[in-house]
Amino acid sequence: MEYTMRLRPYKREDGTFLCRWLTDRRMLGMWCRENFSYPLTQDQLDGYYQDMENDPYCFGFTALNDHGIPVGSFRMSRADYEKRSVHLGLIVVDPSLRGQGIGEQMVSLAARYGKEFLQMDRITLNVFDCNPVAKRCYEKAGFQAEQFKEDDFVFDEEQWGNYLMVYRAE
Template sequence: MINLKYKPTIEGNKVILRPFESQDIDFMVEALEDKEVMKFTGSSAFFDKEFLINWYNTRNEQVDRLDLAIIDKANNTVVGEVVINEYDEIKHSMNFRILIGPGGRNRGLGTEATILVCDYIFLNTDLKELTLGVYAFNPRAQRVYEKAGFILDSIDKADLEYEGEMIDALNMVLTRKRWEEIYYKGDTLN
């Protein structure tokens, strides 16, 4: 098991990743109710606000996962979240996911947030890989993951039904070895 009790603040050029604060919850409710977020995450249209308040208020206490808010440095607002969760003991890996609400799209914030959290994980844990799933009808997210070094590992055919159409889930992986080849030389990041 990986201990992710420490919740860092990670600063990039465009974003800051930091532990959740109580004032972030309203934005996260709004983001989770966004039609595009619901489509690309396969979520339902209803969220119990009390459940979400409790959920985000307890993220910083979790030791088996890392949940960080994505802050847009240009206007100091929350635009989404990055999450490392679901430890796989056999592969010594964890799952990565990201959510960007409408105020943070199409400006490279998701790409930077993805790279920052992957760097943090590989520099501060001994995990062998990060994995993720993305639906085939979300090419924008696929490009973000590819820019960060993730490669296609497998496909779950017809994993989601959306508006009467069956959508494949693409399973992607970023191994420590690949991350080191792309980003890490000796004791410094490229």
């Protein structure tokens, strides 16, 4: 389904969507490592995004569909205006819409925002090796694996490797 996706700053009420989308403990771990505890709650998100409001190098975004309904979310952090780089993280798409190109479109818009509005030359993100669908999504959006850390994170009894992926603005 092709539609015009829009990005806007994250709002407190967007947390209700994140809580609905991240209902599986493993999925939450892939999304945030150990930055939030399961189950995800609005109180956890409120505290996190309040801290983000006070960080001049970090900003949250919500992706909206044609009707203004949230379909995804991400943040940009570690904005370095001298080195012209920024990091994408906490990337998530409504699970009911996965496989429709929504993630690729959202990450492409994020890269475009970083390049055109923030004037960044280097945009990075991380993805665990146990999430090959997300890695392919990021590759389709123009990101390339630059580094791989084997056994970067332990989830239950699993060892997850972690790719650092880079989008280079030209």
